[in-house]
Amino acid sequence: MFAIIAATFGITMPVFAMLFLGVFLKRLALIDGAFINTASGLVFNVSMPVMLFLAIIHADLRTAMQPAVLGYFVLATVVGFGLVWAWAIWRVPLADRGVYTQGAFRGNNGIIGLALATSLYGDYGLSLGGILAGVVILSYNSLSAIVLAIYSPSAKSDVWSISKSIICNPLIIGVLSAIPFAYWQIPLPAWLNTSGEYLAQLTMPLALICIGGTLSLASLRKSGALAVSASLMKMVWLPIISTAGAFAFGFRGADLGVLFLYFASPTAAASFVMAKAANGNHELAAAIIVITTLVAAITTNIGIVFLQWGGWM
Incomplete structure (x- = not known):
């Protein structure tokens, strides 16, 4: 158990390091609002789509394909999305409902979820988690594009405009364009793959620095109640409901463990990049x-302790 706790901290601490670097750079006036706007646009339109493209083409879609696990994850995601949205309509100001x-x-899941699945279950966790990550990317970006378009102050919310925002979303384009390459195992030229990796490696540091540069005590106080409410929903209520549902559907062992993670x-x-x-x-x-x-x-x-105590994962 100590190893799992250490692995969790080992994965989350680099995230905090980059966040605090963004705060520090903003305090030193080495980055400003103009940089954050430009860098966020670069991440959203270029580096993150490339990162998702490479993640998909490097996954073997024919290995560890578990239709039941994938199907349940999509179902739980859509139901959870609907529950959160309904709660937001009831309790959240109109302008903040999409971001909330x-x-x-x-x-x-593409970083923390996959890393923990691999740490717990080795090659099986990596292969199943990698396939699941592709489903995650497509479902999360589609649903996020819908709800953000509906409540965006600068976007139209009719069916055609929302459909266009999904189809033209660079992240979704990156995923969909990668599927034929992954399915038929079409290799990229070595130089192109290496160049893509360079771009992809920009994504997380740049996105996290931008998030850190945006943070301030004033903004945290301003969004405190809503941020805490959304965080409780994300980290407590939805995992309990979704994992309990997976248990009721009969998932056990590594499948239940990966779903929980x-x-x-x-x-x-990416939620910050899309919100901006x-x-x-x-x-x-x-x-x-x-x-x-x-x-x-x-x-x-x-x-993890609870599920292992029960002998369910």
Whole structure:
């Protein structure tokens, strides 16, 4: 158990290091609002789509394909998204509903969830988690694009405009364009793959520095109640509901464990990038990411201890 706790901290601490670097650089006036806007646009339109593209083409879609696990994850994601959105309509101010909903359901599975699955279950966790990550990317980005477009102050919310925002979303384009390469195992030229890796490696540091540069005590106080509410939804209520549902559907062992780790992952840094691209409340998005990442080391380990105590994972 100590090894699992250490692994969790080992994964989350680099995230905090980059967040605090962003805070520090902003204090030193080495980055400013103009840099954050430009860098966020670069991440959203270029480096993150490339990162997702490479993640998909390097996954073997024919290995560890578990239709039941994938199907349940999509079902739980859609149901959780609907529950959070309904709660936001009831309790959250109109302008913040899109950012709140995205922050409360969208997990950092491609990094934290996959890393923990691999740490716990080795090659099986890596292969199943990698396939699941592709489903995660497509479902999370589609649902996020919908809810952000509806509440964006600068976007139209009719069916055609929302459909266009999904189809034209650079992150979704990156995923969909990668699927034929992954399925038919079409290799990229070595130089192109290496260049893509260079771009992909920009994504997380740059996104996290931008989040850190946006953070301030004033913005945290301003979004405090909403950020805490979304964080509780993301880190407590949805993992409990979704994992209990997986248990009721008969999942046990590594399958249940991987599902739990994906449901229990903190909010993804991509939510900040998408909120900013939609001209939403990016300060709220940043606060949710920080809070959920902070508590992940506690809630994830509590869940692992409980499921292992019961002999279910």
